[in-house]
Amino acid sequence: MKPGVGEFRSRQQPITHIAPTRPGMSWLAWLFLMVLRRISKLKMARGLEFIHFAQWQRVRTKKLPRLSPDQPAENFSHDFFMFTTNYNGDWDQYIDTFARVAHIRRGMWWLWRFSQGFPGPIPLRNFKQFIHYQTYSEALYYSAYPAATVRNIAAALEVKRELEAFSAVRPGEETPAAFKKRYLGMVTAIAPNLGSAPGPAPYVIATSQPGGLPAMVTYTRNGKRKRKLALGPLLGRLATGGGGEQTLIAAMSPIEVKPAHAVTKEIASRIAAVNASTSPSPFAMCPMLHMARLLIIDDLRPKLGSRPSASLRTNYLLFVAAIDGRLEDFLDCLYTADPDFAQGVWGRCLGYPEGRDGPVYLRRYIARSLLPVQLPFVGFPGHSALDIRRALRVHSNMLDWMGDVHRTDMSDAELMAAWQGQLAVLLAGDEATR
């Protein structure tokens, strides 16, 4: 079992793992991630079919955002290696897969070999202890499609694609008999995917604990990634190609210099209130958001069993998110959705212009808090959050159709009429966008 702290209405589980890098290995870790990013499409992670998003990054302690002159520099003798992901299923199973499947084990070994205290994927007990110990708890976790697993999404996208192709033929262009033939073909094609449906929401899961050069990563529809530097503070926005694009970000904002803790507490309770509230969170108002998490980081742990070389001098707020399109558009949307939340969380952080409200300050602040993401992974490149929610809705509509309307004893004409009568409802994904 994963160590539990937060409770989130989601079937997906977040992991935020931050381990110290071995002395002198920080740049190697960076290089390794950069090379991997160039040469690999991370098929291995895609093949696992339970990872929605993941990002690996080297966090330079000397370059942690210092956004106020009052904020002291951190004095760790090493950097950190951060791995954030969200997956569906069971934590033990997830970690087991890392260790038991040979090529994944090799991958994991390479990914963490620059981290202090990494015992190797085997023996499993030590590996789990390593993951467990360096995992930080999330104060908030949000998913745009909390009930869906990776397989549900893949199935829903496939069903939607088939249905759209099937409905491209206009009414009146074919006979009822021809329609039925095509219909049966379509049903046969989607049948395997209809079985993979999200269970009833909301899921409540117990979770464990909790991104130098600001960088974001954008995926194109074909999964290719291309790096493009843009002017301004938001360097590293990556090129897009027709269709949806997704951006992964990690921003670490200083809250207050230790030992003060009052503001940290206030921010934590502001976040907890949103997490506990039954009304939609400000994140839910942002249609471009896939997932988001917030963590309060008040210290960074050393290698298991050893004494820390230093401790954080400042408390930080870590924000990790996967969004469609531009970060600025998302921040504007978040700010408009709930200015009080943005002001009450980031507005209280160190270096945020005092007494100022307006989306421009949030954009500027997050831009300065960004940590570079060296190796990103997106489960469904090219599919926007709205696409996915619509597909899930269409999938559910189709299940309803199969359960309520579809009968084998219908005549061809009856079937065709019923289908055409229901088509608009079947393809309506609107409810999912609410």
Next chain:
Amino acid sequence: MKPATSEPFSLARRNPPGLRQNLSRFAFAVVLPALMRLLCRLSPVCRIPGTNLVIITGFDSTQEVYSRHVDFEVPYEERVKILRWQGFVLALQDTPEYHDMYDNISRLWQPADTTRVQEIARRTAETILAETWEELDFIQDLVKPVLMAIVEQHYGVTVPDEQLQPFFDGNLAGSGFLFSGPWITKKQRETGAAAIDGVWPVLDAAMAAACANPDPTTVLGRYYSGGPDPAFSEAKLRSALMTMIGGYLPTCANASGRIMDVLLSRKDAMQFMQEAVHAKQDDSVLTGLMEALRVNYIIPFLWRRAAQDTYLGEGTTRRRTVRKGKILAVSLPTAMYDRRRIEHPKRFDPGRSPAVRMVYGHQFHHCIGASIANTVLVEMFKAVLTRQPAPARKAKNRKNRWVGAYPWNLWLALSKASAAP
């Protein structure tokens, strides 16, 4: 030639067609935007040496200036004095007087009135189009009558025929005067005063008529039938009325012409709008209108003045000092083209984030008439777009024309009414 003072005020007469008009149009429509976009790339906050002027062209800097309304105040006091217009909210700082005026306006022009505005605009536009066969001067024959119908039927300000032109032109010229820049020339002063002379008497007469015989379906009637309100004197009402007419006629007339200009010159924009109208999606129609307005905005600069020594660039590492008394020329159209914030700014892209369209300003002085403007524009464009407008064939008596910054004549060829989808 100087216009005779006894003649009613006419903008068109004061800006006769000719080389001067063409040159000024070229300067404002082509040269100035190009220069400003270049400046935006090089220096989004640019202090002009030897002057009192700071030009703001960046998106973020614009939002910063607007969000710091105490540090960057509105500098229109002298101009409203010339227009004899006390209590204009956009000329007031964040004072009790501002909030009092704002609240009074909001009480009288209620959000629920949108349905009435919509009804009047739709009815008027549809009647005009039903009576129009093939060609129409979009501005003079559709926009102007629709805008005036709201003033007359919703506000309750009846404008006698012979006063219509000086009233309409006076509003446009008054607004032009208000936003024309940091320095007031003698000629501008004279134009401003002459323009407003055609407006105040109409308002005074309308108030007297409404007082004598209040019609509660109109805004004025609502005021008078409610009995005397010590918190909202007649003097304040007079100013509020001017605010809601002077803020309305010039902006909506200007915006309509510019939007139509975009639609006529960009196939994708026209197609999007026609599809939205056909699908009866008013939200999409409005989004398209706002995007067209972002592409071709109504005014090159809005103005602010630094109330104290300060700097721009809060929350960044790059600070630009701005000394007390400096005038800030905020170029909204350039900010809405800032590539740092807006991808492919020249494209007509209704799908872009609505947050990049600062069409109605930002924060404190955000437009109070946005919902009226939205409603009127949507109804007008819905009506005309069902007739597949295209540029009219050129003819001597059908010349498109701009008068100063305003689109004045814009000839459209329309499909037959029955061909409408």
